[in-house]
Amino acid sequence: MKTGHVELARAQQERWQTAYAHHPQLHGSEPSAAAQWAAEAFGAAGIDDVLELGAGHGRDALFLARQGFSVHATDFSESALDQLRLEAQREGLDDRVTAALHDVRDPLPPADATVNAVFANLLLNMAFSRAELRSLVAEIHRVLCLGGLFVYAVWSVADPCSANWQQLDGGLSVHDGFVGRFFDEQLVAELADQWEFGDATPYDEGRRRLWRVTLTKPAS
Numbered sequence: 001m002k003t004g005h006v007e008l009a010r011a012q013q014e015r016w017q018t019a020y021a022h023h024p025q026l027h028g029s030e031p032s033a034a035a036q037w038a039a040e041a042f043g044a045a046g047i048d049d050v051l052e053l054g055a056g057h058g059r060d061a062l063f064l065a066r067q068g069f070s071v072h073a074t075d076f077s078e079s080a081l082d083q084l085r086l087e088a089q090r091e092g093l094d095d096r097v098t099a100a101l102h103d104v105r106d107p108l109p110p111a112d113a114t115v116n117a118v119f120a121n122l123l124l125n126m127a128f129s130r131a132e133l134r135s136l137v138a139e140i141h142r143v144l145c146l147g148g149l150f151v152y153a154v155w156s157v158a159d160p161c162s163a164n165w166q167q168l169d170g171g172l173s174v175h176d177g178f179v180g181r182f183f184d185e186q187l188v189a190e191l192a193d194q195w196e197f198g199d200a201t202p203y204d205e206g207r208r209r210l211w212r213v214t215l216t217k218p219a220s
């Protein structure tokens, strides 16, 4: 397993492409628990548009669209995005869901302070260095409007599945060619610097132990 910055990024993009091409609807059609929470939180804040990062084949983007949100979904797997677009069309949701190829290591496309909500389920625990994570979270902060919400979910260090992962350098682990990171409370707190901290809630989903985090871009 190569862990050099560029090689790792390219290898992970290929790994995800292959996974989605060989296993359509890899993550199933049910929305994640975090998306259900986010729909409540965004709705309560009067938000109706969401930027979703690492959306995969769109189980959450489609769920949010069904709830009435306009969703712009991004991922670095074209294969996953094709599945998302097809399903959005099939359900007649294509006026509310757009999808674009984007690697979150690159700057986010939106201009400063133009997005009301960002959602990312199980993206931040992918193969990012801590520096890349800090830049990504700074980018999310940049594009959000004042008072905008960022909801994310990540694997926890308490996840029993972590026992099956082999440790790599820099706090990353690998299993079946997928590289990821298990988050501890300290990392959650570190990434919340510059934000108003809503909550960090540990929860179980299937066999996994996760963190759900809600951050607000301070209004002043």
Ligand SMILES: C[S@@+](CC[C@H](N)C(=O)[O-])C[C@H]1O[C@@H](n2cnc3c(N)ncnc32)[C@H](O)[C@@H]1O
Binding pocket: 012, 016, 027, 032, 053, 054, 055, 056, 057, 058, 059, 060, 074, 075, 076, 077, 080, 102, 103, 104, 105, 120, 121, 122, 123, 126, 127
């Ligand atoms: C565990 S999956 C979660 C997918 C989706 N959020 C869900 O819950 O169904 C992680 C997703 O992150 C995407 N991903 C990983 N690294 C990425 C990167 N650097 N830029 C954009 N997407 C990335 C993968 O292609 C994959 O779709």
